[in-house]
Amino acid sequence: MQVMLQGQSQRTAMQIYLPIAELSVNIFLLLGLGGLVGLLSGMFGVGGGFLITPLLFFIGIPPTVAVATGANQVVASSVSGVLAQFKRKAVDVPMGIVLLIGGLIGSAMGIFIFNLLTRLGQIDLAVQLAYVVFLGSIGLLMLQEAVRALRRNRRKDAPRVKARQHNWVHRLPFKVKFRASGLYISVIPPMLVGMAVGVLAAIMGVGGGFIMVPAMIYLLGMPTKVVIGTSLFQILFVSAFTTMMHAITNQSVDVMLALLLIVGGVIGAQIGSQLGAKLKAEQLRILLALLVLAVAVKLGLDLLLMPSELYSLTMGVI
Numbered sequence: 001m002q003v004m005l006q007g008q009s010q011r012t013a014m015q016i017y018l019p020i021a022e023l024s025v026n027i028f029l030l031l032g033l034g035g036l037v038g039l040l041s042g043m044f045g046v047g048g049g050f051l052i053t054p055l056l057f058f059i060g061i062p063p064t065v066a067v068a069t070g071a072n073q074v075v076a077s078s079v080s081g082v083l084a085q086f087k088r089k090a091v092d093v094p095m096g097i098v099l100l101i102g103g104l105i106g107s108a109m110g111i112f113i114f115n116l117l118t119r120l121g122q123i124d125l126a127v128q129l130a131y132v133v134f135l136g137s138i139g140l141l142m143l144q145e146a147v148r149a150l151r152r153n154r155r156k157d158a159p160r161v162k163a164r165q166h167n168w169v170h171r172l173p174f175k176v177k178f179r180a181s182g183l184y185i186s187v188i189p190p191m192l193v194g195m196a197v198g199v200l201a202a203i204m205g206v207g208g209g210f211i212m213v214p215a216m217i218y219l220l221g222m223p224t225k226v227v228i229g230t231s232l233f234q235i236l237f238v239s240a241f242t243t244m245m246h247a248i249t250n251q252s253v254d255v256m257l258a259l260l261l262i263v264g265g266v267i268g269a270q271i272g273s274q275l276g277a278k279l280k281a282e283q284l285r286i287l288l289a290l291l292v293l294a295v296a297v298k299l300g301l302d303l304l305l306m307p308s309e310l311y312s313l314t315m316g317v318i
Contacts, residue, residue, distance in 0.1 A: 020254035021065045027260060029059065034264025040291070042081050042272025052261065053205040054131060054295050063124045065254050067114070067205035068246035071239045072258040078236035079266075084273040085229030092180035092226045095190060096233035099212070102191035103238035106198025111245045114203050118250065130204050132300045134211070139292035142214055146285035181222045181230075190220060194234060201235075201242045208235060213288075 015024040037052045056066035085091050117123040172186035193215045197208030212231045216222045222230070247253040 016256065016260070018061075018065075018254050018257045020069075020252065021061050021257060023060055025059060025061075025257075030257065030260040031264040033059075034261035035268035036264075037261070038265035038268025038270075039272040039275070040268075040288075042084065042269040043275050043287075050131075050135060050204070050206045050292065051295055053127075054299055056257075057128075058298075061257070063127050064118060064250065064252045065257070067127060067203070068243065068250070068252040069254045069258045069261070070205035071201060071246065072243040072253055072262075075236060075239045075243060075262075078232045078239060081232045081269045081273060082229065082236055084270065085232060088229070090226050091229035091233050092178055092222070093230075093233065094176070095178045095181055095183075095222070095226075096230045098176070098187050098190045099194035099197075099230070099234040100237050102194025103198035103201070103208075103234055104241055106195035106200075107202045107238055107242045107245065108198075109195075110199040110202025111242070111249060113199070114246075115249055117203075127204060128299050128303055130200075132296050132303065134200070134204075135292045135296035136300070138211060138214065139289050139296055142285055143289035143293065145214070145218070146289055150286065180226055181220075183221060185220065190216075193219070194238075197234070198238050198242075201238050202245070205242075208238070 014026050014028060016027050016030075017024045033052060033055050040051060053066050053070040056070060057063060061069075082091070114123065117126050172188050174186050174188060175184055176187050177184045193212060197212050200206050200208045200211065212234065213227055216227045216231060217224060243253060
């Protein structure tokens, strides 16, 4: 009996109560989730929100809290990743500022939509459907392109990237020269990309790197060496703005949850940055695409399969 009581007290000691989420969670589980997301941030140049928010769903965190707090964790992971990229001089600051302007506008629009869906009682379904659609589509496109690039490398074909080929992007007005990226293009496409990422950050709690990174490479034609750092630069400020707006408008940021995720995220980002430098760009894109697809499949199954506690919802309504 005494041994059982000691074991129970140890398990209780590892639990922490989250006041906003209104539940108790294992401390080491949260630290591990933060570390995993930080690892991805450093390796792939994404904030990691596309993974942390669904994982918070899976351990019982309410969607509104998961989205708002997930965005907060993305801030910490991005800070660590950006500092590592600045040391390598792999950040195009002017391009990052253009992306940031669009991101702030998009984030404000996304907060409005999020609050509207919350009042209508449809936010849970909307967030999960958004994840399934966006992650599934982007994951498939990224995987297809990465596999093609890997095959071209193995065959040692001639020029495989046509980043300097002129298309509709280069015919738009308001052109600016971005020296670090070696580009002379209109500010309109990067601003639109930033707006799209801002909307997703507010509604889904993501950094948006899974959309921004492919868009910067294939739409804007930016060289891979500055894409990750520039992406993290924009993600950092947009996520911070999104977190602040969520805290002000619906008070859904759980500080205790965010703190534990941040501690794990900062450590993981430094390790991920070192690992990412050792892998080829095509290998990184394939790994990221597989992760995105795995999360989309899991969320899709959760929407389609019958819940294990079929009557709990009915009892809650009564």
